[in-house]
Protein backbone atom coordinates (compact mmCIF):
# COMPACT_ATOMS: atom_id res chain seq x y z
CA UNK A 1 0.00 0.00 0.00
CA UNK A 2 1.30 3.47 -0.91
CA UNK A 3 2.02 5.83 1.95
CA UNK A 4 -0.44 8.68 2.50
CA UNK A 5 0.57 12.19 1.45
CA UNK A 6 0.96 14.12 4.70
CA UNK A 7 -0.18 17.70 5.33
CA UNK A 8 0.16 19.56 8.54
CA UNK A 9 -3.04 21.62 8.30
CA UNK A 10 -6.13 21.74 6.10
CA UNK A 11 -4.76 24.98 4.65
CA UNK A 12 -1.55 23.23 3.53
CA UNK A 13 -3.70 20.72 1.72
CA UNK A 14 -5.78 23.42 0.06
CA UNK A 15 -2.66 25.30 -1.07
CA UNK A 16 -1.52 22.09 -2.67
CA UNK A 17 -4.93 21.61 -4.34
CA UNK A 18 -4.91 25.16 -5.63
CA UNK A 19 -1.58 24.50 -7.33
CA UNK A 20 -2.84 21.19 -8.65
CA UNK A 21 -5.90 22.86 -10.18
CA UNK A 22 -3.69 25.42 -11.88
CA UNK A 23 -1.28 22.79 -13.17
CA UNK A 24 -3.88 20.36 -14.46
CA UNK A 25 -6.60 22.54 -15.90
CA UNK A 26 -9.87 20.76 -16.67
CA UNK A 27 -9.55 18.31 -13.81
CA UNK A 28 -12.03 17.81 -11.02
CA UNK A 29 -10.91 17.16 -7.47
CA UNK A 30 -12.72 15.36 -4.68
CA UNK A 31 -11.61 14.54 -1.16
CA UNK A 32 -13.53 11.88 0.69
CA UNK A 33 -13.33 11.74 4.47
CA UNK A 34 -12.74 8.02 5.05
CA UNK A 35 -14.25 7.87 8.52
CA UNK A 36 -17.45 9.82 7.75
CA UNK A 37 -17.69 8.83 4.08
CA UNK A 38 -18.44 12.39 3.07
CA UNK A 39 -16.79 14.87 0.75
CA UNK A 40 -14.87 17.61 2.49
CA UNK A 41 -13.60 19.27 -0.64
CA UNK A 42 -14.85 19.31 -4.16
CA UNK A 43 -13.92 21.17 -7.27
CA UNK A 44 -15.92 20.54 -10.40
CA UNK A 45 -14.25 21.11 -13.76
CA UNK A 46 -16.31 23.16 -16.20
CA UNK A 47 -16.94 20.32 -18.61
CA UNK A 48 -18.93 18.40 -16.00
CA UNK A 49 -22.59 19.17 -15.68
CA UNK A 50 -24.28 18.61 -12.34
CA UNK A 51 -25.77 15.23 -13.12
CA UNK A 52 -22.44 13.88 -14.29
CA UNK A 53 -20.69 15.25 -11.24
CA UNK A 54 -23.27 13.68 -8.93
CA UNK A 55 -22.87 10.34 -10.72
CA UNK A 56 -19.15 10.66 -10.33
CA UNK A 57 -19.50 11.34 -6.60
CA UNK A 58 -21.77 8.34 -6.17
CA UNK A 59 -19.21 6.15 -7.88
CA UNK A 60 -16.45 7.47 -5.66
CA UNK A 61 -18.53 6.86 -2.53
CA UNK A 62 -19.37 3.36 -3.68
CA UNK A 63 -15.67 2.74 -4.20
CA UNK A 64 -16.22 2.10 -7.91
CA UNK A 65 -13.69 4.56 -9.23
CA UNK A 66 -10.45 2.66 -9.44
CA UNK A 67 -7.30 4.25 -10.80
CA UNK A 68 -7.52 4.31 -14.60
CA UNK A 69 -9.92 5.19 -17.40
CA UNK A 70 -13.69 5.41 -16.91
CA UNK A 71 -16.68 6.62 -18.85
CA UNK A 72 -19.28 8.55 -16.89
CA UNK A 73 -22.69 9.06 -18.53
CA UNK A 74 -25.95 10.76 -17.95
CA UNK A 75 -28.93 11.32 -20.23
CA UNK A 76 -27.31 14.21 -22.05
CA UNK A 77 -23.61 13.67 -22.05
CA UNK A 78 -20.86 11.17 -21.56
CA UNK A 79 -17.33 11.90 -20.47
CA UNK A 80 -14.18 9.90 -20.52
CA UNK A 81 -11.96 10.47 -17.59
CA UNK A 82 -8.76 9.36 -16.06
CA UNK A 83 -8.90 8.74 -12.32
CA UNK A 84 -5.97 9.02 -9.92
CA UNK A 85 -6.48 8.58 -6.21
CA UNK A 86 -4.21 8.81 -3.23
CA UNK A 87 -4.59 8.57 0.55
CA UNK A 88 -3.99 11.80 2.41
CA UNK A 89 -3.49 12.63 6.04
CA UNK A 90 -3.85 15.98 7.83
CA UNK A 91 -1.81 15.85 11.00
CA UNK A 92 -3.41 18.55 13.16
CA UNK A 93 -6.91 17.11 12.67
CA UNK A 94 -5.87 13.48 12.51
CA UNK A 95 -7.82 13.36 9.27
CA UNK A 96 -7.59 10.38 6.92
CA UNK A 97 -9.02 10.81 3.47
CA UNK A 98 -8.69 9.94 -0.17
CA UNK A 99 -7.96 12.52 -2.80
CA UNK A 100 -9.43 11.83 -6.24
CA UNK A 101 -8.02 13.69 -9.20
CA UNK A 102 -10.31 13.24 -12.17
CA UNK A 103 -8.95 14.44 -15.42
CA UNK A 104 -11.40 14.63 -18.28
CA UNK A 105 -9.56 15.19 -21.56
CA UNK A 106 -12.70 16.10 -23.57
CA UNK A 107 -16.33 15.14 -23.92
CA UNK A 108 -16.79 12.10 -26.16
CA UNK A 109 -20.26 13.02 -27.28
CA UNK A 110 -22.76 15.64 -26.47
CA UNK A 111 -26.30 14.45 -26.65
CA UNK A 112 -28.35 17.39 -25.42
CA UNK A 113 -27.91 20.80 -23.90
CA UNK A 114 -26.20 20.88 -20.54
CA UNK A 115 -29.44 21.58 -18.74
CA UNK A 116 -29.71 18.85 -16.17
CA UNK A 117 -29.28 19.86 -12.59
CA UNK A 118 -29.85 16.98 -10.19
CA UNK A 119 -33.19 17.69 -8.62
CA UNK A 120 -33.37 18.25 -4.90
CA UNK A 121 -35.74 15.27 -4.67
CA UNK A 122 -32.93 13.12 -6.06
CA UNK A 123 -30.24 14.64 -3.85
CA UNK A 124 -32.30 14.14 -0.70
CA UNK A 125 -34.22 11.01 -1.78
CA UNK A 126 -37.34 12.60 -0.52
CA UNK A 127 -40.93 13.14 -1.45
CA UNK A 128 -42.26 14.30 1.90
CA UNK A 129 -44.21 17.53 2.20
CA UNK A 130 -41.83 18.78 4.93
CA UNK A 131 -38.87 18.47 2.59
CA UNK A 132 -40.76 19.94 -0.37
CA UNK A 133 -41.15 23.13 1.63
CA UNK A 134 -37.41 23.16 2.25
CA UNK A 135 -36.66 22.51 -1.44
CA UNK A 136 -38.71 25.47 -2.55
CA UNK A 137 -36.73 27.72 -0.18
CA UNK A 138 -33.41 26.27 -1.42
CA UNK A 139 -34.43 26.86 -5.03
CA UNK A 140 -35.41 30.44 -4.39
CA UNK A 141 -32.39 31.45 -2.32
CA UNK A 142 -29.62 29.48 -4.03
CA UNK A 143 -29.36 32.06 -6.80
CA UNK A 144 -29.11 34.95 -4.35
CA UNK A 145 -26.08 35.96 -2.32
CA UNK A 146 -27.92 36.18 1.01
CA UNK A 147 -26.32 34.47 4.00
CA UNK A 148 -28.22 31.32 4.93
CA UNK A 149 -28.41 29.72 8.35
CA UNK A 150 -29.25 26.03 8.25
CA UNK A 151 -30.74 24.64 11.41
CA UNK A 152 -31.51 21.02 12.20
CA UNK A 153 -30.63 18.15 14.47
CA UNK A 154 -27.33 16.39 14.16
CA UNK A 155 -27.17 14.08 11.15
CA UNK A 156 -30.31 15.51 9.53
CA UNK A 157 -28.52 16.68 6.37
CA UNK A 158 -27.47 20.31 7.06
CA UNK A 159 -24.24 19.92 5.14
CA UNK A 160 -26.17 18.40 2.24
CA UNK A 161 -28.35 21.52 2.22
CA UNK A 162 -25.29 23.79 2.14
CA UNK A 163 -23.88 21.76 -0.72
CA UNK A 164 -27.20 21.88 -2.61
CA UNK A 165 -27.30 25.67 -2.21
CA UNK A 166 -23.83 25.87 -3.72
CA UNK A 167 -24.68 23.45 -6.55
CA UNK A 168 -27.72 25.50 -7.53
CA UNK A 169 -25.96 28.86 -7.31
CA UNK A 170 -23.96 30.92 -9.78
CA UNK A 171 -20.88 29.99 -7.77
CA UNK A 172 -21.27 26.29 -8.58
CA UNK A 173 -18.14 26.15 -10.76
CA UNK A 174 -15.98 27.51 -7.96
CA UNK A 175 -14.91 25.89 -4.71
CA UNK A 176 -17.09 24.88 -1.80
CA UNK A 177 -15.12 24.85 1.45
CA UNK A 178 -16.55 23.47 4.67
CA UNK A 179 -15.09 24.27 8.08
CA UNK A 180 -16.30 22.70 11.30
CA UNK A 181 -16.00 25.52 13.85
CA UNK A 182 -16.35 23.09 16.78
CA UNK A 183 -13.35 21.05 15.69
CA UNK A 184 -10.71 23.81 15.97
CA UNK A 185 -9.54 25.79 18.97
CA UNK A 186 -10.05 29.58 18.96
CA UNK A 187 -6.55 30.54 17.74
CA UNK A 188 -6.40 27.99 14.97
CA UNK A 189 -9.95 28.82 13.91
CA UNK A 190 -9.13 32.52 13.65
CA UNK A 191 -6.11 31.86 11.45
CA UNK A 192 -8.09 29.26 9.49
CA UNK A 193 -10.83 31.82 8.79
CA UNK A 194 -8.83 34.96 8.08
CA UNK A 195 -5.27 33.72 7.57
CA UNK A 196 -2.11 35.26 9.00
CA UNK A 197 1.01 36.98 7.72
CA UNK A 198 4.50 35.68 8.36
CA UNK A 199 5.59 36.56 11.90
CA UNK A 200 2.04 37.37 13.08
CA UNK A 201 2.67 35.31 16.21
CA UNK A 202 5.34 32.98 17.55
CA UNK A 203 5.45 30.03 15.22
CA UNK A 204 3.96 31.85 12.22
CA UNK A 205 6.98 31.04 10.09
CA UNK A 206 5.18 31.63 6.84
CA UNK A 207 2.13 33.34 5.45
CA UNK A 208 -1.11 31.41 5.61
CA UNK A 209 -4.24 32.16 3.59
CA UNK A 210 -7.54 31.77 5.45
CA UNK A 211 -10.71 30.25 4.04
CA UNK A 212 -12.19 33.67 3.30
CA UNK A 213 -9.39 34.06 0.78
CA UNK A 214 -9.16 30.48 -0.39
CA UNK A 215 -12.88 30.20 -1.06
CA UNK A 216 -12.93 33.42 -3.12
CA UNK A 217 -15.59 33.20 -5.82
CA UNK A 218 -17.13 30.16 -4.13
CA UNK A 219 -19.08 29.19 -1.04
CA UNK A 220 -17.87 29.03 2.53
CA UNK A 221 -19.79 26.70 4.81
CA UNK A 222 -19.25 27.31 8.52
CA UNK A 223 -20.66 24.31 10.36
CA UNK A 224 -21.40 24.40 14.13
CA UNK A 225 -21.35 28.20 14.04
CA UNK A 226 -22.74 28.43 17.60
CA UNK A 227 -19.43 27.10 18.89
CA UNK A 228 -17.26 30.05 17.81
CA UNK A 229 -15.95 32.15 20.71
CA UNK A 230 -17.30 35.66 21.27
CA UNK A 231 -14.09 37.48 20.15
CA UNK A 232 -14.23 35.66 16.85
CA UNK A 233 -17.91 36.40 16.51
CA UNK A 234 -17.00 40.09 16.62
CA UNK A 235 -14.46 39.61 13.83
CA UNK A 236 -16.86 37.65 11.70
CA UNK A 237 -19.47 40.35 12.19
CA UNK A 238 -16.99 42.95 10.94
CA UNK A 239 -16.38 40.95 7.77
CA UNK A 240 -20.09 40.71 7.14
CA UNK A 241 -20.57 44.43 7.76
CA UNK A 242 -17.62 45.74 5.75
CA UNK A 243 -17.19 42.96 3.18
CA UNK A 244 -13.48 42.97 4.02
CA UNK A 245 -11.13 41.09 6.31
CA UNK A 246 -7.55 41.48 7.46
CA UNK A 247 -5.29 38.46 8.00
CA UNK A 248 -3.81 38.24 11.53
CA UNK A 249 -0.85 40.59 11.84
CA UNK A 250 -1.59 42.05 8.42
CA UNK A 251 -2.13 45.69 7.53
CA UNK A 252 -4.00 45.55 4.28
CA UNK A 253 -7.61 44.48 4.22
CA UNK A 254 -8.80 42.10 1.54
CA UNK A 255 -12.22 42.12 -0.15
CA UNK A 256 -14.24 39.06 0.78
CA UNK A 257 -15.91 37.34 -2.15
CA UNK A 258 -17.59 34.34 -0.59
CA UNK A 259 -21.18 33.30 -0.10
CA UNK A 260 -21.58 32.38 3.55
CA UNK A 261 -23.70 29.48 4.69
CA UNK A 262 -23.72 28.57 8.37
CA UNK A 263 -25.28 25.69 10.26
CA UNK A 264 -26.01 24.73 13.82
CA UNK A 265 -28.01 22.17 15.74
CA UNK A 266 -28.62 24.77 18.48
CA UNK A 267 -31.38 27.32 18.86
CA UNK A 268 -29.29 30.42 18.12
CA UNK A 269 -31.93 32.81 19.46
CA UNK A 270 -31.70 31.03 22.80
CA UNK A 271 -27.89 31.13 22.61
CA UNK A 272 -28.16 34.88 21.97
CA UNK A 273 -30.59 35.29 24.86
CA UNK A 274 -28.10 33.56 27.15
CA UNK A 275 -25.32 35.87 25.95
CA UNK A 276 -23.35 33.13 24.24
CA UNK A 277 -24.00 34.34 20.72
CA UNK A 278 -24.07 37.93 19.48
CA UNK A 279 -27.53 39.07 18.55
CA UNK A 280 -26.22 41.36 15.79
CA UNK A 281 -24.26 38.49 14.23
CA UNK A 282 -27.31 36.26 14.47
CA UNK A 283 -29.34 38.73 12.41
CA UNK A 284 -26.58 39.01 9.82
CA UNK A 285 -26.26 35.25 9.45
CA UNK A 286 -29.88 34.20 9.45
CA UNK A 287 -31.05 36.46 6.65
CA UNK A 288 -32.53 33.26 5.23
CA UNK A 289 -33.13 30.55 7.82
CA UNK A 290 -33.62 27.01 6.53
CA UNK A 291 -34.85 24.28 8.83
CA UNK A 292 -34.04 20.66 8.03
CA UNK A 293 -36.83 18.51 9.46
CA UNK A 294 -35.73 15.58 11.64
CA UNK A 295 -36.14 12.16 10.05
CA UNK A 296 -38.90 11.15 12.53
CA UNK A 297 -41.08 13.94 11.07
CA UNK A 298 -40.75 12.63 7.53
CA UNK A 299 -41.04 8.90 7.94
CA UNK A 300 -42.23 8.45 4.34
CA UNK A 301 -38.63 9.29 3.31
CA UNK A 302 -37.19 6.34 5.26
CA UNK A 303 -37.80 3.67 2.55
CA UNK A 304 -36.37 5.95 -0.17
CA UNK A 305 -33.25 6.93 1.78
CA UNK A 306 -32.72 3.35 2.98
CA UNK A 307 -33.00 2.09 -0.56
CA UNK A 308 -30.49 4.65 -1.78
CA UNK A 309 -28.01 3.79 0.99
CA UNK A 310 -28.28 0.05 0.28
CA UNK A 311 -27.68 0.63 -3.45
CA UNK A 312 -24.77 2.94 -2.65
CA UNK A 313 -23.15 0.21 -0.55
CA UNK A 314 -23.67 -2.49 -3.18
CA UNK A 315 -20.08 -2.38 -4.34
CA UNK A 316 -18.56 -2.25 -0.89
CA UNK A 317 -20.51 -5.29 0.33
CA UNK A 318 -20.61 -7.08 -3.03
CA UNK A 319 -24.34 -7.72 -2.63
CA UNK A 320 -27.51 -5.69 -2.45
CA UNK A 321 -29.97 -7.37 -0.11
CA UNK A 322 -33.42 -5.80 0.13
CA UNK A 323 -35.09 -4.98 3.41
CA UNK A 324 -37.83 -7.42 4.43
CA UNK A 325 -41.22 -5.79 5.02
CA UNK A 326 -40.89 -6.41 8.75
CA UNK A 327 -37.39 -4.89 8.91
CA UNK A 328 -38.53 -1.84 6.97
CA UNK A 329 -41.46 -1.46 9.35
CA UNK A 330 -39.00 -1.48 12.31
CA UNK A 331 -37.03 1.31 10.64
CA UNK A 332 -40.22 3.28 10.13
CA UNK A 333 -41.29 2.78 13.75
CA UNK A 334 -37.99 3.98 15.19
CA UNK A 335 -37.52 7.62 16.18
CA UNK A 336 -34.02 8.27 14.72
CA UNK A 337 -32.52 10.71 17.23
CA UNK A 338 -29.30 10.61 15.14
CA UNK A 339 -31.33 11.15 11.95
CA UNK A 340 -30.03 10.07 8.52
CA UNK A 341 -26.51 9.48 9.86
CA UNK A 342 -27.93 6.97 12.35
CA UNK A 343 -30.03 5.35 9.60
CA UNK A 344 -26.90 5.00 7.49
CA UNK A 345 -24.92 3.44 10.36
CA UNK A 346 -27.83 1.11 11.12
CA UNK A 347 -27.92 -0.10 7.52
CA UNK A 348 -24.16 -0.64 7.46
CA UNK A 349 -24.56 -2.74 10.61
CA UNK A 350 -27.48 -4.64 9.06
CA UNK A 351 -25.56 -5.26 5.83
CA UNK A 352 -22.69 -6.71 7.85
CA UNK A 353 -25.04 -8.90 9.88
CA UNK A 354 -27.06 -10.04 6.85
CA UNK A 355 -23.79 -11.28 5.32
CA UNK A 356 -24.70 -12.31 1.76
CA UNK A 357 -28.37 -13.06 2.53
CA UNK A 358 -30.78 -11.80 -0.12
CA UNK A 359 -32.89 -10.04 2.49
CA UNK A 360 -32.16 -7.99 5.59
CA UNK A 361 -34.49 -9.20 8.31
CA UNK A 362 -35.46 -7.83 11.72
CA UNK A 363 -32.83 -10.02 13.42
CA UNK A 364 -30.09 -8.23 11.40
CA UNK A 365 -30.96 -4.84 12.91
CA UNK A 366 -29.30 -3.42 16.05
CA UNK A 367 -31.06 -4.11 19.37
CA UNK A 368 -32.21 -0.55 19.96
CA UNK A 369 -34.14 -0.57 16.68
CA UNK A 370 -35.79 -3.90 17.43
CA UNK A 371 -36.50 -3.14 21.04
CA UNK A 372 -38.99 -0.31 20.69
CA UNK A 373 -39.31 0.04 24.44
CA UNK A 374 -35.93 1.73 24.47
CA UNK A 375 -36.74 4.01 21.69
CA UNK A 376 -40.17 5.36 21.65
CA UNK A 377 -40.47 7.64 24.64
CA UNK A 378 -44.19 8.02 24.09
CA UNK A 379 -44.64 4.31 24.86
CA UNK A 380 -42.36 4.40 27.80
CA UNK A 381 -43.63 3.59 31.27
CA UNK A 382 -41.36 6.21 32.83
CA UNK A 383 -42.67 9.00 30.62
CA UNK A 384 -44.14 10.81 33.62
CA UNK A 385 -41.12 10.50 35.87
CA UNK A 386 -40.17 14.10 36.76
CA UNK A 387 -36.92 15.35 35.23
CA UNK A 388 -34.61 16.45 38.02
CA UNK A 389 -32.23 19.30 37.34
CA UNK A 390 -29.39 18.71 39.78
CA UNK A 391 -25.62 19.04 40.04
CA UNK A 392 -25.39 15.70 38.33
CA UNK A 393 -27.83 16.39 35.54
CA UNK A 394 -28.06 19.79 33.97
CA UNK A 395 -28.04 21.10 30.44
CA UNK A 396 -24.28 21.58 30.29
CA UNK A 397 -23.56 18.13 31.66
CA UNK A 398 -25.87 16.51 29.12
CA UNK A 399 -24.43 18.59 26.30
CA UNK A 400 -20.85 17.62 27.22
CA UNK A 401 -21.69 13.95 27.61
CA UNK A 402 -23.43 13.89 24.23
CA UNK A 403 -20.37 15.48 22.62
CA UNK A 404 -18.05 13.07 24.44
CA UNK A 405 -20.01 10.07 23.16
CA UNK A 406 -20.66 11.62 19.73
CA UNK A 407 -24.41 11.54 20.23
CA UNK A 408 -24.45 7.81 20.92
CA UNK A 409 -27.47 7.88 23.20
CA UNK A 410 -26.91 4.47 24.74
CA UNK A 411 -23.37 5.30 25.83
CA UNK A 412 -24.25 8.82 26.97
CA UNK A 413 -27.21 7.52 29.00
CA UNK A 414 -25.02 4.87 30.58
CA UNK A 415 -22.39 7.48 31.53
CA UNK A 416 -25.09 9.67 33.11
CA UNK A 417 -26.66 6.64 34.79
CA UNK A 418 -30.09 7.34 33.36
CA UNK A 419 -32.19 5.46 30.82
CA UNK A 420 -32.07 6.28 27.13
CA UNK A 421 -35.65 7.45 27.34
CA UNK A 422 -34.91 9.84 30.18
CA UNK A 423 -31.92 11.15 28.25
CA UNK A 424 -34.17 11.65 25.24
CA UNK A 425 -36.57 13.67 27.38
CA UNK A 426 -33.77 15.81 28.84
CA UNK A 427 -32.57 16.53 25.33
CA UNK A 428 -36.04 17.61 24.33
CA UNK A 429 -36.41 19.73 27.46
CA UNK A 430 -33.04 21.45 26.98
CA UNK A 431 -33.42 21.66 23.22
CA UNK A 432 -30.17 19.79 22.65
Ligand SMILES: Nc1ncnc2c1ncn2[C@@H]1O[C@H](COP(=O)(O)OP(=O)(O)OP(=O)(O)O)[C@@H](O)[C@H]1O
Nearest residue numbers: 038124125153154155156157158159160305340341
Ligand atom coordinates in the same frame (compact mmCIF):
# COMPACT_ATOMS: atom_id res chain seq x y z
N1 LIG B 1 -31.64 12.95 2.54
C1 LIG B 1 -30.51 12.24 2.55
N2 LIG B 1 -30.32 11.23 1.68
C2 LIG B 1 -29.19 10.50 1.74
N3 LIG B 1 -28.18 10.69 2.61
C3 LIG B 1 -28.34 11.70 3.48
C4 LIG B 1 -29.50 12.52 3.51
N4 LIG B 1 -29.37 13.43 4.50
C5 LIG B 1 -28.19 13.20 5.07
N5 LIG B 1 -27.56 12.16 4.47
C6 LIG B 1 -26.27 11.56 4.85
O1 LIG B 1 -26.27 11.50 6.27
C7 LIG B 1 -25.01 11.89 6.80
C8 LIG B 1 -25.19 13.12 7.68
O2 LIG B 1 -25.56 14.22 6.87
P1 LIG B 1 -24.96 15.69 7.10
O3 LIG B 1 -23.50 15.61 7.40
O4 LIG B 1 -25.39 16.55 5.96
O5 LIG B 1 -25.75 16.06 8.42
P2 LIG B 1 -25.54 17.32 9.39
O6 LIG B 1 -26.91 17.76 9.79
O7 LIG B 1 -24.66 18.33 8.71
O8 LIG B 1 -24.79 16.64 10.61
P3 LIG B 1 -23.95 17.37 11.81
O9 LIG B 1 -24.91 18.22 12.56
O10 LIG B 1 -23.46 16.23 12.63
O11 LIG B 1 -22.85 18.15 11.13
C9 LIG B 1 -24.12 12.15 5.58
O12 LIG B 1 -23.43 10.95 5.29
C10 LIG B 1 -25.10 12.46 4.47
O13 LIG B 1 -24.59 12.14 3.20
